[in-house]
Amino acid sequence: GAGVSQSPSNKVTEKGKDVELRCDPISGHTALYWYRQRLGQGLEFLIYFQGNSAPDKSGLPSDRFSAERTGESVSTLTIQRTQQEDSAVYLCASSLAPPRAFLNTEAFFGQGTRLTVV
Amino acid sequence: GQQVMQIPQYQHVQEGEDFTTYCNSSTTLSNIQWYKQRPGGHPVFLIQLVKSGEVKKQKRLTFQFGEAKKNSSLHITATQTTDVGTYFCAGWNFGNEKLTFGTGTRLTIIP
Numbered sequence: 001g002a003g004v005s006q007s008p009s010n011k012v013t014e015k016g017k018d019v020e021l022r023c024d025p026i027s028g029h030t031a032l033y034w035y036r037q038r039l040g041q042g043l044e045f046l047i048y049f050q051g052n053s054a055p056d057k058s059g060l061p062s063d064r065f066s067a068e069r070t071g072e073s074v075s076t077l078t079i080q081r082t083q084q085e086d087s088a089v090y091l092c093a094s095s096l097a098p099p100r101a102f103l104n105t106e107a108f109f110g111q112g113t114r115l116t117v118v
Numbered sequence: 119g120q121q122v123m124q125i126p127q128y129q130h131v132q133e134g135e136d137f138t139t140y141c142n143s144s145t146t147l148s149n150i151q152w153y154k155q156r157p158g159g160h161p162v163f164l165i166q167l168v169k170s171g172e173v174k175k176q177k178r179l180t181f182q183f184g185e186a187k188k189n190s191s192l193h194i195t196a197t198q199t200t201d202v203g204t205y206f207c208a209g210w211n212f213g214n215e216k217l218t219f220g221t222g223t224r225l226t227i228i229p
Contacts, residue, residue: 099210109160
């Protein structure tokens with residue numbers, strides 16, 4: 001596609017339910033990031049994929065959070081047993097090259113998924 | 119772990135005044151990027167700096183990378199209402215795989 005696509009754009013879920021958030025990166029982009037942004041706050045790093053591998057998953061807040069990437073393309077962020085503090089916008093970004101490159105490392109962001117846990 | 123702080127957290131300026139945000143890293147960075155997030159939008163890449171002491175300009179925006187590659191700044195001359203938003207720096211260094219974003223500076227313009 002022309003840009004990074006995230007779905008759903010909005011998700012309201014009941015506390016305790018599981019949710020899956022999807023990210024379709026730009027075709028050919030090897031690097032993929034997930035960030036969380038609470039209202040009026042900065043970008044909280046969750047996980048980074050290079051291809052289908054996740055060399056850095058240090059930002060996942062708890063074992064309720066997991067993510068995978070397949071085909072060096074689509075990524076899914078899963079939150080199990082959602083809590084109210086999980087409410088936030090979840091942003092996905094992709095870049096052509098990993099951060100250690102000096103070219104083509106620009107990160108393109110999707111529009112985000114706004115998750116509300118009630 | 120690596121931390122990237124920005125100051126100020128908020129800045130309100132009269133239209134036409136200048137604006138500067140400062141980015142400071144706890145570790146030496148290999149490169150630094152700047153992003154702008156409009157209200158209700160997502161971050162959009164502005165520029166990348168790689169070399170020590172590098173200065174780049176985009177119209178009214180001037181970006182600088184410090185000599186020690188631990189800090190950076192973004193200066194906007196004669197702000198306009200279109201400059202409203204949150205400005206983030208983002209850095210990477212060897213040993214880390216992730217791109218770490220700064221805490222952001224939210225700019226509001228008083229017409």
